[in-house]
Amino acid sequence: MIPRILLGTASIPDTAKEMQLYQSGDVFSIKIPGRGDLMNSRVHGSEQALAELACERIGRNRTPRLLIGGLGMGFTLAAALKTVGPDAEVVVAELVPDVVTWNRTLIGAPAGHPLSDRRSKIYVGDVGDVIRQEVGGFDAILMDVDNGPEALIRPANDWLYSPAGLRATRAALRPRGVLAVWSAGPDRAFSKRLQAAGFDVREHVVRPHRAGKGPRHHIWIAA
Numbered sequence: 001m002i003p004r005i006l007l008g009t010a011s012i013p014d015t016a017k018e019m020q021l022y023q024s025g026d027v028f029s030i031k032i033p034g035r036g037d038l039m040n041s042r043v044h045g046s047e048q049a050l051a052e053l054a055c056e057r058i059g060r061n062r063t064p065r066l067l068i069g070g071l072g073m074g075f076t077l078a079a080a081l082k083t084v085g086p087d088a089e090v091v092v093a094e095l096v097p098d099v100v101t102w103n104r105t106l107i108g109a110p111a112g113h114p115l116s117d118r119r120s121k122i123y124v125g126d127v128g129d130v131i132r133q134e135v136g137g138f139d140a141i142l143m144d145v146d147n148g149p150e151a152l153i154r155p156a157n158d159w160l161y162s163p164a165g166l167r168a169t170r171a172a173l174r175p176r177g178v179l180a181v182w183s184a185g186p187d188r189a190f191s192k193r194l195q196a197a198g199f200d201v202r203e204h205v206v207r208p209h210r211a212g213k214g215p216r217h218h219i220w221i222a223a
Contacts, residue, residue: 007106010098015154021102028073028107030099032153041110044075046182046217047144049206051079053221054140054180061139066090067172069127069160070144074103074111080142081117088119091138093127095154100124128160131172140178141169148183148218149190161190166197179222186218194222 004024011018012032019038022029029040039047051068058064064084068076071094080090092115094100100122103115114120123130127145143160151157159165161181169179179199183190186203194201199222206217 008098008102010096010102012154013095014156017153019096019099021106023106028110030073039072041073041107043208044073044111046206046208046219047072047075048079049204050142050144050180050182050219051076052083053204053219054142054178055080055083057178057180057221057223058139058176063087064089064139065137065174066140066142067127067130067134067138068092068142068144070094071099071103071122072144073107074114076142076144077120078111078114081114081119084119086119089121090119091121091123091130093123093125093130095124095126097124126156128156128165128168131160131165131168135171136174137172138177139174140180141173142180142182144182148181148185149187161193163193163197166193166199170197170199176223179220181220181222183218183220184215191220194220199223 002025007021027042029037031037146157149161202221204219
């Protein structure tokens with residue numbers, strides 16, 4: 001039995017919760033006490049699919065600018081960097097400073113150290129602040145925040161998926177821009193909110209294992 005070693009803890013802003021970073025052999029995981037793993041370095045197919053589906057939709061833009069809400073273990077960022085060209089810029093908004101530090105010092109290797117790529121830019125803070133400040137700033141916005149449209153960890157995240165938040169997100173996109181949203185499960189009400197905000201919506205069901213195994217995660221591609 002490979003022991004599970006606690007490497008660090010981090011407080012989640014605006015909550016009484018904390019994240020815990022563990023290592024078991026060559027596998028890293030981040031969890032919240034009382035719940036299962038939020039993410040781990042072994043299973044990340046749906047995080048990669050989030051970037052691949054969004055980048056496929058924006059096409060061959062030579063200088064795209066992307067915003068990713070939530071760094072996690074860097075797999076969405078790494079997948080985006082593999083798809084976009086050398087003149088792209090990918091901004092990652094991460095609320096928890098320790099998660100950025102962990103990616104730079106402890107857990108960057110499984111994703112290929114994407115933060116070291118010159119096209120990566122980190123904003124430590126709420127992705128909602130970036131969305132509100134950058135009208136017409138992005139060709140794609142990729143959201144992997146909380147558990148999806150139902151914020152289970154940080155109530156303030158509900159704004160991102162509300163009618164007001166979706167209108168602000170639409171305003172932050174350039175013409176022909178795309179919003180991609182990851183979720184642990186389906187949400188019909190969210191699909192309707194996307195449509196009401198003026199998006200053309202397609203839903204995709206993806207699996208965390210590339211071999212097609214694991215729970216059914218959902219990704220909305222809203223243009």
